[in-house]
Structures are given as structure tokens and as C-alpha cells.
Amino acid sequence: GAGVSQSPRYKVAKRGQDVALRCDPISGHVSLFWYxxxxxxxxxxxxxxQNEAQLDKSGLPSDRFFAExxxxxxxxxxxxxxxxxxxxxxxxxxSLAAGGSYGYTFxxxxxxxxx
Amino acid sequence: xxxxxxxxxxxxxxxxxxxxLNCTYSDRVSQSFFWYRQYSGKSPELIMSIYSNGDKxxxxxxxxxxKASQYVSLLIRDSQPSxxxxxxxxxxxxxxxxxxxxGTGTQLKVEL
Numbered sequence: 001g002a003g004v005s006q007s008p009r010y011k012v013a014k015r016g017q018d019v020a021l022r023c024d025p026i027s028g029h030v031s032l033f034w035y036x037x038x039x040x041x042x043x044x045x046x047x048x049x050q051n052e053a054q055l056d057k058s059g060l061p062s063d064r065f066f067a068e069x070x071x072x073x074x075x076x077x078x079x080x081x082x083x084x085x086x087x088x089x090x091x092x093x094x095s096l097a098a099g100g101s102y103g104y105t106f107x108x109x110x111x112x113x114x115x
Numbered sequence: 116x117x118x119x120x121x122x123x124x125x126x127x128x129x130x131x132x133x134x135x136l137n138c139t140y141s142d143r144v145s146q147s148f149f150w151y152r153q154y155s156g157k158s159p160e161l162i163m164s165i166y167s168n169g170d171k172x173x174x175x176x177x178x179x180x181x182k183a184s185q186y187v188s189l190l191i192r193d194s195q196p197s198x199x200x201x202x203x204x205x206x207x208x209x210x211x212x213x214x215x216x217x218g219t220g221t222q223l224k225v226e227l
Binding site: 042048091098107109 | 119123147149157158159160161164203205208213214215216217218219220
């Protein structure tokens with residue numbers, strides 16, 4: 001596609017519910033990143049994929065967070081047993097090159113609200 | 116300690132003026148620096164990248180890098196109301212592989 005596509009655009013979850021957020025990167029982009037952005041803050045790194053390999057998951061805040069990219073294209077970020085502190089915008093970004101040394105393109109994000 | 120520091124603002128400038136946005140970073144071996152613009156409710160958009168000391172100009176935007184002072188700035192000439200947004204400074208985290216570390220952003224308001 002022309003850009004990074006994320007769905008859903010908005011998600012309201014009841015506390016304790018599991019959610020799955022989808023990212024469809026730019027076709028052919030090797031690198032894929034997930035970030036979490038709280039209100040009034042800069043994006044915070046969650047995890048990085050190079051093709052299907054998850055090379056860095058150091059930013060995942062707890063074992064309730066899980067990400068996958070099984071075929072090296074579409075990625076899913078799953079949050080189990082959501083908590084109120086999980087409310088944020090979840091941003092996906094992709095880059096043609098391995099790694100993000102030249103910057104990357106963000107999707108529109110998924111705004112998650114946990115009630 | 117936050118690795119990338121920015122003044123949260125808001126920074127208010129009149130239309131047509133030069134807006135100066137500043138950023139400091141703590142990792143001395145950082146090599147790649149970026150400025151992203153984020154409109155309210157939208158995702159960050161890459162506007163400038165800089166990798167070596169000095170100035171880099173692109174249209175009305177100039178990025179300045181001083182690695183000795185661990186300082187990077189963004190100048191916006193002839194500011195327009197459409198430049199009103201939050202500007203995020205980001206640095207490649209050399210200790211963490213490929214991820215970008217962002218500052219909290221500076222809110223810029225260009226007033227008529």
C-alpha cells in the first residue's frame with residue numbers, strides 16, 4: 001500500500017479484555033516498529049521486527065504484551081487482560097532498510113481506551 | 116534520566132518569524148538525529164534528518180547539529196499558522212539497536 005495502515009483506528013476495551021491491533025506496513029519494508037504514545041508524551045519504543053524476526057522486544061511493558069509478524073509483512077500487537085494504564089495511542093512504523101537509521105514512516109495509530 | 120530533552124512549550128511566534136526549537140541528548144555516541152512534526156490527533160511525520168555536525172537546510176527548515184555540545188535544533192523560517200504542531204526530536208539509540216528515542220516534544224503555536 002501507499003502508507004502504513006493500522007486498524008482499528010479506535011478501540012474501547014473493558015478492563016480485563018484482550019485486544020489485537022493490526023499493522024500493515026508499506027510493501028517491501030523490512031523493518032517494523034511498534035511504539036506507545038501516552039497523552040502529552042513522545043512515542044515510547046515497544047518492539048522491533050526485521051522481516052519475521054523479532055530482534056528487540058525490550059520495550060514491551062509486561063508479559064501481557066505480545067507482538068508477532070509471522071510472514072514478515074503484517075504485524076499484530078496483542079494486549080491481554082487490558083489495564084487502564086494501557087490506554088494510549090499505539091503507533092506502527094516501517095522502514096525500507098534494516099533498522100531505522102534513516103528514519104521511518106508511521107501509521108495513523110490505534111487509540112486504545114480501557115474503561 | 117530522560118535521554119532526549121525538549122522544552123514542552125508552548126512556543127509562540129508571530130507569523131513570518133523564525134521559530135527555534137531545541138533538543139539535547141545524553142548519549143555521546145549517537146549518530147542519527149531526526150525531527151518529526153505531529154499535528155494534534157495525527158501520527159508523527161518525518162521532516163528532517165541530520166547525521167553530521169553543522170547545518171542542513173530543506174526549504175524553510177534548517178536542522179543544526181553540535182555533537183560536542185550534544186545539541187540539535189530546528190529552525191523554521193517564515194513561520195506559517197500551518198506550522199503549528201508539536202515537534203518531536205528523536206535520536207537513534209546506539210545502545211539499543213535500531214530504535215528511536217523521542218523527546219516529549221515542543222508545542223509550537225504560530226499566531227496571526
